[in-house]
Amino acid sequence: MGGSGPVDGFFELEPRRVAVVLVDFQNDFCHPDASTGRPPGNTRNAQAARRADTFARRAGELGARVVYTRQVLDLDRLTPRQRRWERADGLCAAGSWGAELFLDPVPGATVVVKDRFDCWQSCEFTDLLDRYDIDGLVICGVELVCCVLYAVLGAAERGYHYLVPPDLVSGQDFGEQTDNRAVRDFLRFNQPDRVRYDAAAILARWRG
Numbered sequence: 001m002g003g004s005g006p007v008d009g010f011f012e013l014e015p016r017r018v019a020v021v022l023v024d025f026q027n028d029f030c031h032p033d034a035s036t037g038r039p040p041g042n043t044r045n046a047q048a049a050r051r052a053d054t055f056a057r058r059a060g061e062l063g064a065r066v067v068y069t070r071q072v073l074d075l076d077r078l079t080p081r082q083r084r085w086e087r088a089d090g091l092c093a094a095g096s097w098g099a100e101l102f103l104d105p106v107p108g109a110t111v112v113v114k115d116r117f118d119c120w121q122s123c124e125f126t127d128l129l130d131r132y133d134i135d136g137l138v139i140c141g142v143e144l145v146c147c148v149l150y151a152v153l154g155a156a157e158r159g160y161h162y163l164v165p166p167d168l169v170s171g172q173d174f175g176e177q178t179d180n181r182a183v184r185d186f187l188r189f190n191q192p193d194r195v196r197y198d199a200a201a202i203l204a205r206w207r208g
Contacts, residue, residue: 006193010161013136015063023141025049028098045142048170052140055199066109120154136161140168144183
């Protein structure tokens with residue numbers, strides 16, 4: 001059968017039709033002070049956030065659109081079933097320091113809010129992709145086992161071209177050899193073309 005493969009189709013798009021999606025690089029997931037009273041357990045998340053910041057700046061200069069998602073916990077916006085698993089002062093609670101972005105957005109970026117793990121349930125996010133005729137995604141972010149995984153599966157379900165640079169996704173340090181590794185293995189075995197390119201390789205392809 002003819003047609004382009006996943007990676008070929010992605011790189012056939014002009015960068016202006018690609019969104020770099022930075023999923024939940026927020027204080028509660030990345031800042032060392034979020035680990036109050038104990039050694040930081042999110043050092044890998046912080047490192048990934050800084051690498052993603054550098055990548056996003058360079059991608060934006062090449063014409064890609066940069067989108068940050070922020071998970072914000074507001075019990076009033078959840079269903080009764082969702083509320084029963086949450087506390088009002090949980091991670092990324094509305095109005096809290098923990099819900100703020102760990103690093104300032106890069107110039108020209110857009111920040112959208114989501115109520116739960118899945119960015120595809122945010123109308124702000126999906127409307128932005130439609131408004132700018134986005135057909136390709138570079139998915140970066142934390143946490144691998146939930147928010148990043150939802151972003152990847154949602155992109156696959158909706159037919160987007162997408163890549164997941166392995167150096168720009170992360171999870172809590174304690175899961176590096178367990179659940180984080182399980183998600184990386186899933187992507188490596190189930191979607192090998194999507195994780196073939198790290199940040200530097202994507203930029204190199206765009207620059208020709």
